[in-house]
Amino acid sequence: MVDSTIWDIGYLLSAALFIIGIKRLSSPKTAPQGNRLGAYGMFLAVLVTMAKMFSEGILGLELIISGLIIGGLIGIFMATRVEMTEMPELVALFNGFGGAASALVGLSEVMSKINNSDLIPTDNVELYATWIAIGLSALVGWVTLTGSLMAMGKLRGGFYIPFTKKDERGRRKWINFPTWGPPWLNYVKGLILAGCIILISLTIQNPEDIQYIIGLSVISCLLGIILVIPIGGADMPVVVSLLNSMSGIAAAFTGFVIGNNVLIIAGSMVGAAGLILTFIMCKAMNRTLTAVLFKSFGGSSKETVSRTKVGSDPEEVAMVCDGITKCVIIPGYGMAVSQAQHAVKEFADLLEYQGVEVSYGIHPVAGRMPGHMNVLLAEANVPYEQLIEMDDINSELPDTDVAIIIGANDTVNPVARSGEGPLGGMPIIDADKARVVVIIKRSLSVGYAGVDNDLFYEDKTMMLFGDGKKMMNELNSAFKEL
Amino acid sequence: MVDSTIWDIGYLLSAALFIIGIKRLSSPKTAPQGNRLGAYGMFLAVLVTMAKMFSEGILGLELIISGLIIGGLIGIFMATRVEMTEMPELVALFNGFGGAASALVGLSEVMSKINNSDLIPTDNVELYATWIAIGLSALVGWVTLTGSLMAMGKLRGGFYIPFTKKDERGRRKWINFPTWGPPWLNYVKGLILAGCIILISLTIQNPEDIQYIIGLSVISCLLGIILVIPIGGADMPVVVSLLNSMSGIAAAFTGFVIGNNVLIIAGSMVGAAGLILTFIMCKAMNRTLTAVLFKSFGGSSKETVSRTKVGSDPEEVAMVCDGITKCVIIPGYGMAVSQAQHAVKEFADLLEYQGVEVSYGIHPVAGRMPGHMNVLLAEANVPYEQLIEMDDINSELPDTDVAIIIGANDTVNPVARSGEGPLGGMPIIDADKARVVVIIKRSLSVGYAGVDNDLFYEDKTMMLFGDGKKMMNELNSAFKEL
């Protein structure tokens, strides 16, 4: 008697751990603890499940253990091998797996019910409820899988085609991930969604027939692809967050299917929290969710650059920086790619040693994932207080002698103020308000959103062309030699 | 079939209304809507219950309807008749009723089970769970009742003894509500609590015996009294909030007794939210909850005032206020008692007409209930922006020409800064930083906490002795005649 409820208490405890875990994850100081609490909760849930299975008699133990080990090893391998810059892709991939797992559980449940037709509920309410839950978990789960895979590809920007000829630097052929979305695609999305709903109702009318649920799975996969393909890579973090919310919902529906509360609690909580996070992220990028989902943006049509600008050299820049009182460093994606953060920190130390006031202007969407710059600069031991958020740094920039932009582009592009084009309306860091602007990047070419940048051509702007880390190191030596 | 679940869906809906209602109640703009949502939720819950009872066959309909009508009429009568200043007392009283109702429901359930011994569960788990829930709902419910009644008496300050001889102003004999708490009382509380637990376990061992549950009720009532008697009246809002939290918990336990989810949800939610609110209020009064509960404070030993101070007259004050640039008005309990808010507003208008910058300094615990001053001043149409919170007004006071204190005392008493005595450590409004201080009150006597106030005797202080409203009106006429 007690046996059968002790499990439920265990599950309740693990749900509580999830709740506290998510709560803690949303505040800087407690976040690591929050993550750990979540992991404990999950461990507890798995433990309870195993114990329950043992008590009920388990047969496929070897297979189950091997499944856990295989999955665990793959997870550990992926999580430890990934580069910092590739983490968002990895999160998208994991998320897709989660969605697929939920869908597969539903599918497997249906198949076993069909094999053993006694299990198909004869009562209408139960049939409806169970089959609707199965259908929804399949729909949401498969959309999550293909959507997440698409998002991963877009975050990566493209991929090397295997087995093609290597070029002189040993790389295979690279193709960009497509972004394609004519306006009529939105109708197609609506049609497929309607098709899904029809298929779900068909599964209910023919509960013994597996083909409808397979059809549902196929078109749900298609829906995931079509939903994400028109969305520009710059919006991917938002999309991944939304898909994360969906994978939670899929898990909750699976909970209804197998009648387990911990799935329902954890799943629907993640679903709701993920949705809120999606809105928070949209706000940080100054976009609305509908605009992200239904209007394509970014990365689609790159402008060609026709104007030219003469570059400066490190010595010149070092001289300009000599004897100033206030310097703001504005990092962007280029700093991440070239891993220049340590060199940047060294440069800041040199300036500070001279008594210059140095701070960093952090745009909320600089880089390729939220918080990208903070993570990198923290890695280079930059004190937290020097990382200033956009709004605060903007009020300081008019008094700034030199603004050094390293590998940033869209986030300082004045064209955003005009309110038009792909960047229109995005808040930017007002680097152009500083007395002198130094921009370190390899060329005059465009950034993520593919828009030319007038700031490069202004008189007060000095371009320092080259790889971010290399140029920062040269700048440091030049500065020391002064 | 559907019948039996439609009710549950109704209850779920009403629980959702409660959730949204509480959420909205905590923010100024949405608060009225939040209250309405809560009321709709309650209406729905009652409606569903009645419908369910009808469908199951109802017998005592006349009695039930008359119970609802009697209770409703009493509630309406009390809620509409009460003076603004008496609202906290009324809330305490309602709260006590809520707690008592929960306890009575549990008691009634036990008695019916004892009358019909088939209903006493034979299964141990069920017996334990049900009887523990009944015991706890009785304990918490009765403590809530007597504790709330005590809190009500303390908020009122005391009461007229009926049938005593009337004095010349037609009032009967008034006695102060006692505050009494030697340190050993804390041990008594512990002992009674232990007794309650023992009695609960006895009820489980003798489920047919009513006397234990009655004993539990009696000593729970005693516990409520002993818990509140040592606490000073100034801390009553915190106590009422805590008791409110407890009445929620009592309702939740009752939900376990009768097996109804909406009671569990609404009750435990109110319990938790009430506890958080209690902490928020403690923080606003700069007290810890343990200090409030286990160390008596305020109103216990009044100091006798021996010093004297010559009063000013309205003409003198009006002259001082003429031609200044900045005036801060600091209202307190005396303004509420004398209903002087309209006269204060008129005075502020006169000053503003002359170009004086007027603002109001609102101490979080000025008056006798949280937000007391805001409510009164809003009633007198004072614009919301002129009501400045303590911390903000304190940075303005050093530049203030005249601070007018009307009926406030503890909240401007500089002795609080010393960190000792009943007021020790309470943050105050720094009225003594203003160039001139005008204090309007009837005498030099003490305020709520019973502490003498050095501010009265400072050279820059002008005392205007008299009833708040009367003096403000005289000040207004004097000002007009200038």
Added chain:
Amino acid sequence: MSVFLTSLIASITVFVLAIFLGFELISKVPPTLHTPLMSGANAISGITIVGALFLSNVQFNSGNPGAAAWLAFAALIMATINVVGGFMVTNRMLEMIAGKKRK
């Protein structure tokens, strides 16, 4: 028995979730709203009226209404006062704060 336990666990689950929810719902409340919030929450805790209704009905149905029935009846009246009076007085306070309606 097992049914009772299952429903008990379900109730405890709901209880725990609602407690977490209650803690989260309220984060920052301006002092002006302390009293109305307290009063509104108090009115909601009058939900025990549902229990009082049920018991009144059960007890009066049981043939000879004894003490148990009258206790339930008393509970009903008290709970109703709490609910009706609570929401009304909260409403009055809020109207005053919002300054929409004056005496």
Added chain:
Amino acid sequence: MSVFLTSLIASITVFVLAIFLGFELISKVPPTLHTPLMSGANAISGITIVGALFLSNVQFNSGNPGAAAWLAFAALIMATINVVGGFMVTNRMLEMIAGKKRK
């Protein structure tokens, strides 16, 4: 049947409460934490691992493990990757942000 309905309603109650709770839990998140929070929440949504475990067991128990069993097995592997990888990668991100551990 009635038992199913009762438990369905109980599940829906839990569902609704958890959704409200999820909405309340997250109010303000600094941009630095967007990615770790997303990643941590994602790992938690891998709770479907519990379902995968059950079904694997049921299916393999059923005598001849067919397609259904292997689907469950695939679900188990995927969910485990999601869970283990998700918590680990979140941990790595947070350690970097906290700056405690460097490469």
